Amino acid sequence: MACDLKDFPKKFLNYIGKNLYQNVDLRQYSNFQIGGRADFLFEASSIKQLVEAVRLAKKHSCPFYVIGGGYNIIFDDDGFRGLIIKNCAKGINHTSEKSVEVDSGVTLKEFLKFCLERELGGMEFLAGIPGTIGGAIYGNAGAFGKDIGSFLEKATILDDKGERITVSQSYFAFGYRYSILKRTQQAVLKASFSLVKEEDQEKIKEEIENNLEARRKKHPPLSLPCCGSYFKNPVLPSGKKVAAAVLLEQVGAKNLRVGGAAVYKGHANFIYNTGRATAKDVLQLASKLKERVKERFGVVLEEEVIFLPAISQ
Numbered sequence: 001m002a003c004d005l006k007d008f009p010k011k012f013l014n015y016i017g018k019n020l021y022q023n024v025d026l027r028q029y030s031n032f033q034i035g036g037r038a039d040f041l042f043e044a045s046s047i048k049q050l051v052e053a054v055r056l057a058k059k060h061s062c063p064f065y066v067i068g069g070g071y072n073i074i075f076d077d078d079g080f081r082g083l084i085i086k087n088c089a090k091g092i093n094h095t096s097e098k099s100v101e102v103d104s105g106v107t108l109k110e111f112l113k114f115c116l117e118r119e120l121g122g123m124e125f126l127a128g129i130p131g132t133i134g135g136a137i138y139g140n141a142g143a144f145g146k147d148i149g150s151f152l153e154k155a156t157i158l159d160d161k162g163e164r165i166t167v168s169q170s171y172f173a174f175g176y177r178y179s180i181l182k183r184t185q186q187a188v189l190k191a192s193f194s195l196v197k198e199e200d201q202e203k204i205k206e207e208i209e210n211n212l213e214a215r216r217k218k219h220p221p222l223s224l225p226c227c228g229s230y231f232k233n234p235v236l237p238s239g240k241k242v243a244a245a246v247l248l249e250q251v252g253a254k255n256l257r258v259g260g261a262a263v264y265k266g267h268a269n270f271i272y273n274t275g276r277a278t279a280k281d282v283l284q285l286a287s288k289l290k291e292r293v294k295e296r297f298g299v300v301l302e303e304e305v306i307f308l309p310a311i312s313q
């Protein structure tokens, strides 16, 4: 254990009234199905529990890490020394005609369903992206030229002292697959989005279906143990943005594998677990791909998938 945390489960039970899971196999918490064991894991079923868990971990200097659906994260083969907090908070409210306030543990699918039922449009581009609102804000998830950050009005986050604060959209400094949370590691608790009131529910439904169909054509099925696009789309020295998959395809990525990690034949920017991959296999394969692209095109690919080391830095 990273520090003397023998009493931590007892303190947790006293303070939060819930048991921690101990010595947890992390494979079931990442879509990659890779990872060793975490000392502790807690499934927070409300924002109150999430806040209390973070505060207690901070108080006892227990390293902690908040996850959502685990669709963009690769755990270390050595697991995690500390507490993993899985966010399962599911509250969602229609706060004004065009605004929805949503707990960060709500999945994008649940959020879209809620919006569709109330004829609120604008977020259809999220259809088919797996994961939670919190994870999506962290990485400014998006598709078809749109991203979630553009629709965010404000959010409640936990600041570095463990206090709840409300921040506006500009706080997040959203960019392509970027938010300030990548630097601060602050947890998002709730988020409010601005939507468009549509006359016709069918219009929203049709756009969702079209987006799902477009994704089915180019993306692997959700059942594939992977975490989506492995690399961000880079900008070439000429200033032109290009799909990472195009460069990867040209360096023969689809024929590469390391141990149990391989590149998906249908899309060169997806690394997946063929069954017994380790995190080391995935990282080595990614590094090989980066080397080839750098050598051929002079472009340094940047990871979109997040690797969580066993010992937090």
Ligand SMILES: Cc1cc2nc3c(=O)[nH]c(=O)nc-3n(C[C@H](O)[C@H](O)[C@H](O)COP(=O)(O)OP(=O)(O)OC[C@H]3O[C@@H](n4cnc5c(N)ncnc54)[C@H](O)[C@@H]3O)c2cc1C
Binding pocket: 031, 065, 066, 067, 068, 069, 070, 071, 072, 073, 087, 104, 105, 128, 129, 130, 131, 132, 133, 134, 135, 136, 137, 138, 139, 140, 141, 142, 143, 181, 185, 186, 187, 188, 189, 219, 220, 221, 222, 226, 227, 228, 229, 306
């Ligand atoms: C088949 C497939 C297709 C995909 N397609 C797309 C796509 O089209 N576009 C796209 O953008 N992504 C895509 N992804 C990646 C993934 O769906 C997104 O990154 C998603 O936002 C991850 O959400 P999550 O809840 O699973 O986050 P996790 O994987 O659980 O966590 C990712 C990061 O978010 C942080 N985080 C999670 N919750 C919070 C919170 N409450 N507060 C602060 N930080 C938090 C974690 O600490 C971690 O660093 C795809 C993935 C798969 C498997």
